[in-house]
Amino acid sequence: MSNRHSPDEPSAPEYLLDSVSLLSKKWHPAVVRCLADSDGLGYSDIEDRLDGVSAKVLTDALEELQEYEIIEREELSQSPLRVNYTLTGRGKELDGIIDSLADWGETYLRNPDTEQVVLVADDDERFLTMHEAWLEDDYTVRTASDGEEALGSLDTDVGVVVLDRRMPGLSGEQVLDWIRTQGYDIRVVMVTAEEPNLDVLEINFDEYLTKPVLKDELRDVVADLFERREYGSQIQEYLALRSKQALLEAERSPQTLEESEEYQRLQERIDDLDATSEDIEAADPETLERITLQRQQ
Template identity: 40%
Template structure:
């Protein structure tokens, strides 16, 4: 199961948490937490996506979200899954998606898939920026002859082009909303 992305479902309604987990099992490694405190305790650096209920007694989803975002060791995407209609208070919340219950299986599957694609895109984009920086540094200090003679520079360029094409392909698969969200995240993180 190490190759499967890990999804954490956090909901105080055991039946709903188990239902969402059942929908996602088979494609993902799924863990469940039946409340906010359990959700915080279940968090580790292996979680790729967290589905968090907003309204839970004692430790609400907003507190779970704040703890995830405050701890630099957790780099997961978070979707709020709640019966609360969105209001302007969500602007300051650090989630990636917001689903209003009741939700259907296809919605849960789609949001998890979308969040995983965004993560993959973000990682590749960061790698592309690093390669571009290396390339620019070399081009600023080395002659055209030295660059042409370097096998490692040719490999760097080939890797850069492969990654750029891969990003273009991934971007074409993502929705406009996914791309806008990812660009906002990259500009904030960068």
């Protein structure tokens, strides 16, 4: 028997079209998601949470969702009139579907302006492939096998660069200098097999990782650097300097650091920022804790 539809038959099951029609109404999924995050809400509470919805549209949406037994309305009092809306069992099931649709849309329909792009630059093919694989589930990842290719891959869409410090030809440090001179709003994690020395004080990176880098370590740092892009310039500088401080304290003896004028200037700048910037108080404490702990490991 043929499974082909006749020209007069719909190309999709009837109930699928009904479901799409219900969910395509702008405020219906929003009401379901709103109620899913609560133990029940009154009419005014829902109206307050759904910015931009008119009273008539909200009333119509609530009535239709009640008709389909997706939500239920309980009258708490008559004078004054107080009602409470909650999801039914089928409403909770529908919320799971809406949540899955939202995840799908975020993955495949995301506006390029909100896309998070990471550039991984490393002349070692093993590290390049491995770091790309660790990040590609959460970010759009570009790769470059040398400094020249890295420069060709850079634009304003890139938010974070995972940059090998030592590459033949144009080094990672030279690529970093170019990024800073161009004024790009890009956070950079320098990755290298070399043990850090006091010369890192002259390099304008945000984070510094020593190979071999662990998967969770790299993922945590990249996520943190995307968050830092939302901070002001003072707190970005403060976090970068704190990273350098923790890095050197983990790798160099206290006596070596005490004798370094560059390190003393670093500490003085950190103290100045800590004392003058109110924004630092708003920094995620987990970020500061991670910077310290990763150097102690």
